[in-house]
Amino acid sequence: MPPTETRASSSSAGATSAGPSGARAAETVSGGSDLPPATVARLPVYLRELNLLSRTGVEVVSSGALAEAVGVGPAQLRKDLSHLGSYGTRGVGYDVALLQAQLGREMGSAHEWPVVIVGIGNLGRALAGYSGFSSRGFHIVALVDPNPDLIGREINGIEITDLADLEVVVARTKAVIAVLATPAEAAQAVADRLVYQGVTSILNFAASVLTVPDRVTVRKVDLGQELQILAYHELRKGDDPVLAGPLTDAALVRSAGGDS
Amino acid sequence: MPPTETRASSSSAGATSAGPSGARAAETVSGGSDLPPATVARLPVYLRELNLLSRTGVEVVSSGALAEAVGVGPAQLRKDLSHLGSYGTRGVGYDVALLQAQLGREMGSAHEWPVVIVGIGNLGRALAGYSGFSSRGFHIVALVDPNPDLIGREINGIEITDLADLEVVVARTKAVIAVLATPAEAAQAVADRLVYQGVTSILNFAASVLTVPDRVTVRKVDLGQELQILAYHELRKGDDPVLAGPLTDAALVRSAGGDS
DNA sequence: GCGTGTGAAACGATTCACAGCA
DNA sequence: TGCTGTGAATCGTTTCACACGC
Numbered sequence A, B: 001m002p003p004t005e006t007r008a009s010s011s012s013a014g015a016t017s018a019g020p021s022g023a024r025a026a027e028t029v030s031g032g033s034d035l036p037p038a039t040v041a042r043l044p045v046y047l048r049e050l051n052l053l054s055r056t057g058v059e060v061v062s063s064g065a066l067a068e069a070v071g072v073g074p075a076q077l078r079k080d081l082s083h084l085g086s087y088g089t090r091g092v093g094y095d096v097a098l099l100q101a102q103l104g105r106e107m108g109s110a111h112e113w114p115v116v117i118v119g120i121g122n123l124g125r126a127l128a129g130y131s132g133f134s135s136r137g138f139h140i141v142a143l144v145d146p147n148p149d150l151i152g153r154e155i156n157g158i159e160i161t162d163l164a165d166l167e168v169v170v171a172r173t174k175a176v177i178a179v180l181a182t183p184a185e186a187a188q189a190v191a192d193r194l195v196y197q198g199v200t201s202i203l204n205f206a207a208s209v210l211t212v213p214d215r216v217t218v219r220k221v222d223l224g225q226e227l228q229i230l231a232y233h234e235l236r237k238g239d240d241p242v243l244a245g246p247l248t249d250a251a252l253v254r255s256a257g258g259d260s
Numbered sequence C: 001g002c003g004t005g006t007g008a009a010a011c012g013a014t015t016c017a018c019a020g021c022a
Numbered sequence D: 001t002g003c004t005g006t007g008a009a010t011c012g013t014t015t016c017a018c019a020c021g022c
Helices: A037-056 A063-070 A074-082 A096-107 A122-128 A163-173 A184-196 A223-235 B037-055 B063-070 B074-082 B096-107 B122-128 B163-173 B184-196 B223-235
Strands: A005-008 A093-095 A113-118 A138-145 A158-162 A177-180 A201-204 A210-213 A217-220 B005-008 B093-095 B113-118 B138-145 B158-162 B177-180 B201-204 B210-213 B217-220
Touching: A037 A063, A037 A074, A037 A096, A037 B223, A063 A074, A063 A093, A093 A096, A096 B223, A113 A122, A113 A163, A113 A184, A113 B223, A122 A138, A122 B122, A138 A163, A138 B223, A158 A163, A163 A184, A177 A184, A177 B223, A184 A201, A184 A210, A201 A210, A201 B223, A210 A217, A217 B223, A223 B037, A223 B096, A223 B113, A223 B138, A223 B177, A223 B201, A223 B217, B037 B063, B037 B074, B037 B096, B063 B074, B063 B093, B093 B096, B113 B122, B113 B163, B113 B184, B122 B138, B138 B163, B158 B163, B163 B184, B177 B184, B184 B201, B184 B210, B201 B210, B210 B217
Parallel strands: A113 A138, A113 A177, A138 A158, A177 A201, A201 A217, B113 B138, B113 B177, B138 B158, B177 B201, B201 B217
Antiparallel strands: A005 A210, B005 B210
């Protein structure tokens, strides 16, 4: 019987933890540990806005102002921040620099994370040059692909390595975070090799479900899926059915609303 | 006073509806209308797997099998599907073709959605050629960018148009879905123009918060943010405190777990 | 028997509302 | 006075458990 594994799926779900087996991490004393996932997903947004504010010279923000800027409710922002401790001043607001520091610490902004990208197709190539990675402390240290036409070529000063050498590359660069931009069929096999080599976080752009051991965190980003969700909402907007819309016979009358 | 607007934020939240004003949609009788957002986010995944199954010749799936394949609990899958009606057979499972059809209808898979991409940088270029779009019914009908070096060039047979002509392009192509891959600073201005021109769904790759009228649905995908969330989890893994984190020499014995 | 469909319970996340402190 | 920090209320989602029909 194989050890505990989880399937990682939706674009908002990272999978880790929870092994029914031993583990039972010892509620470590130091920094307050795990925040609610929903909060974790928002912290980067707050952090980005704080960086922006501090660059503009703002020294203090109220929860109201910051919340407005990032598009959440003020109460939610306060609750989120309260999970990390009390870094605000009543009647005043939050010290931007302080909050920035605390938040950055929580998110590991100080670290320089080496990242390996596997699959240098359309998307992988774009990710290799994406400035949003490097600007947030992620260094692309290797590009990996099986295509002989690509191997040896450089993107942004990084040479593309043969997929056959994946193990070597991961070991050499000591990367624990990997980005998967391979075709769906290849994704699981690559993931297995990455994980075996010590990678514990995977950002998966392939449209397939990965099965990984519990200790590995996977986040899936499926661009096609995102558009499909938009299409879903499109379908039930404007009353004009797009013609070719076979269903939708009657009632899409927006607000049918004779009340009561 | 401008009409109701919402800020759209996290990668899992689409914003629409909810206007505190009138609306109050009348619980329309016909086809079961809006599904819970969490369900909507999963339907594309189910659909993809069903397509796969049907291509393999499978004719029936149980909730258990399908759930396993897409990485959710069987109960969740059944509840999700139950929102669209009863398309399964008790004691047997779901007819793949039928379910595929129903689900496809719900997600508008029959439609051919024209899509405009604004911002042909690294990412925009990749998205322009991304097969995951076209294969799911989304046709890239225009690429728009202000860079004179790009205007007139072609990607995948589509010519890049001047951002100045955005309105013309949207009008001509009748696109209601747009993809934003501009720098963060430009995103809001472009979004405003898109919305004014009749676009009602935006997939936003820019790392900034968009403010749009209520009727417009926005989904944000922030790739840097995704990595940051992974980094957060990385930070609280392996007990070895970081120290530039080479850890992993020892314990990666796949199943650390001497059971019990 | 077996697997769907579904109410009910459990859980988590968001919102409200207010006490407490600068 | 004003804004934070937080219990309590609300809302949505997931999970459980079982009745129903093939």
